[in-house]
Amino acid sequence: MLPSSVLKHIIDCHCHPTEAASISPDSMQQLQISVCAMSTHNKDQSLVRSLAHDYPHKIIPAFGYHPWFSHFIALRSGISKRNHYQQLFQPTPESSPDFEDLFPHLPEPISLDDVLQDLRSNFASSSSPPILGEVGLDAIFRVPYDYHASPRRISSFAIPLEHQIAVLEAQLDLAVELGASVSLHSVKCPAATLDLFNRLKRKHQDRWSRVRIDIHSCSMSPDSIKQLQACKSHPNIFMSVSTTINGRSRNLRSLITTCLPDKLLIESDYNAIEPSTSQCLEILGIVAEVKGWQIETDWKEEDTDGAVHRLEANWKAFLGRA
């Protein structure tokens, strides 16, 4: 274990501590690193806000609406629950017996306007610079009956990528307006992700470079990351890795090798606070080994080549504070 003088400079840049049934004051007391806590749907934005309020030196809040819950969002207000889901889902509900089964499990949709208003007020209430997350696109997700049930029963319905893009683009427009940092989920859709970045660059011109984007638990190929980070239109593309998600991938080491050294971050992507530190230390070890960086055994300001120094500097750059 590293000394606390080093641990306090480690940032878990993407995790979901409010998904655990409860967070004990004990585990928060024991936490020696900082974590960026994601929100994902309309029920957990306030949980993240109050956790950050209670532990301002350890929790950095991120507010955003995840693609896995984007079917809860209606692009226009006033649409009935039944019409909303019937018009949205693929395959069309008429052709699938699942729909009537699933329907009672679905909440009343909330409007995209309400989502954006909620984000604005959470960003305004937060003392740190705005972080939008977790947001993104997912080409393989299927709607579950109950996300929190275990085992999770999955329906045959997908959320069309166009809908996910509309929800994401509205949130990214807000990120550009506020100069925010973004924690982005992008699964099995590198082309759609790049298309969206290109469109946003055309739409926002120079203002697009105000936004910094972390492709979290990056599942893109090393080639895709290389192209993206070499592209002058998108100067602020960071990438973070976790053992939770990336640990299973044969690509992990080549991804780390390929990523620009000043655009690399680490995360646990854990849904509880307790394993966050050990998960971060594990991925830190892999990053340090692949990049040939030393892990500091005590903290000296001038030791700027150390792995923890570098990753902390990357985090500050991601926040726009470098």
Ligand SMILES: [Zn+2]
């Ligand atoms: Zn996540």
